[in-house]
Amino acid sequence: MPELPEVEVTRLGISKELVGAKVAAVAIHSEKLRSLVPQGLPLLLPGQTIREVRRRGKYLILACPAGSLLLHLGMTGHLRLVPGGTPPGAHDHFDLLLESGVMLRMNDVRRFGSIHWTDANPMQHQLLRGIGPEPLTAEFTGEYLYGKSRGRKVALQRLLMDASIVAGIGNIYAAESLFRCRLLPDTKAGDLLLPDCLLLVDAIKDTLSVSIATGRTTMDFSRTEERPAYFPQRLYVYGREAKPCRECGGAIKRGRLGNRSTFFCPVCQH
Numbered sequence: 001m002p003e004l005p006e007v008e009v010t011r012l013g014i015s016k017e018l019v020g021a022k023v024a025a026v027a028i029h030s031e032k033l034r035s036l037v038p039q040g041l042p043l044l045l046p047g048q049t050i051r052e053v054r055r056r057g058k059y060l061i062l063a064c065p066a067g068s069l070l071l072h073l074g075m076t077g078h079l080r081l082v083p084g085g086t087p088p089g090a091h092d093h094f095d096l097l098l099e100s101g102v103m104l105r106m107n108d109v110r111r112f113g114s115i116h117w118t119d120a121n122p123m124q125h126q127l128l129r130g131i132g133p134e135p136l137t138a139e140f141t142g143e144y145l146y147g148k149s150r151g152r153k154v155a156l157q158r159l160l161m162d163a164s165i166v167a168g169i170g171n172i173y174a175a176e177s178l179f180r181c182r183l184l185p186d187t188k189a190g191d192l193l194l195p196d197c198l199l200l201v202d203a204i205k206d207t208l209s210v211s212i213a214t215g216r217t218t219m220d221f222s223r224t225e226e227r228p229a230y231f232p233q234r235l236y237v238y239g240r241e242a243k244p245c246r247e248c249g250g251a252i253k254r255g256r257l258g259n260r261s262t263f264f265c266p267v268c269q270h
């Protein structure tokens with residue numbers, strides 16, 4: 001599932017073609033994503049110049065003079081840049097053709113992604129305004145996380161996946177960050193001490209930064225086949241049940257937190 005690093009790498013990958021480009025046409029191949037794709041887009045967007053491609057949490061924001069297009073990639077969504085006129089495949093739902101002849105195409109097998117339009121400040125959109133601080137900014141500190149975790153009985157991994165606490169972190173990068181600072185995913189959030197929070201915040205920043213840097217070196221958005229343009233990550237625990245821990249050689253375990261899986265090393269993390 002695309003989390004902050006994948007969305008950020010996508011932003012970096014598409015910005016070069018999109019920023020300053022004028023929209024020539026919009027094609028909606030299937031309107032039923034997580035929510036209905038706004039039907040007015042083929043009238044609203046042509047002629048608009050994309051001023052900026054921003055990211056907030058897992059949302060991409062294409063800012064134009066008349067308003068902003070918000071894109072969420074859901075569980076399986078990804079974007080790529082294809083030549084205009086490339087016929088859509090089975091899971092290609094949305095195309096944004098630029099006057100340059102390049103087309104931004106959204107593919108999403110499971111259709112949990114979504115597309116929204118707002119003519120107001122996108123940061124105040126109902127989907128964005130409740131999102132917590134961006135983890136790679138100075139606003140996200142150990143002291144902040146310590147404050148937010150006081151009195152909370154929720155498992156630490158779930159706290160990190162709560163977008164109102166911190167933006168853009170899902171299962172993968174929560175598990176990876178917890179491994180990096182040696183804390184177990186089911187640690188009760190309220191039991192954290194301030195030094196734990198300082199280490200955890202550093203671990204989150206490092207994990208995300210390394211992933212973005214890795215993604216930047218491997219990304220290729222100008223591909224026509226239906227697979228994400230970003231990278232296989234070198235993961236330590238996520239998806240590695242029963243495989244040897246890269247640090248101690250012991251077996252990685254899979255656990256449950258509510259309806260979600262978690263992965264951890266019972267030797268390295270405690």
Ligand SMILES: [Zn+2]
Pocket residue numbers: 245246247248249250265266267268269
């Ligand atoms: Zn280990």
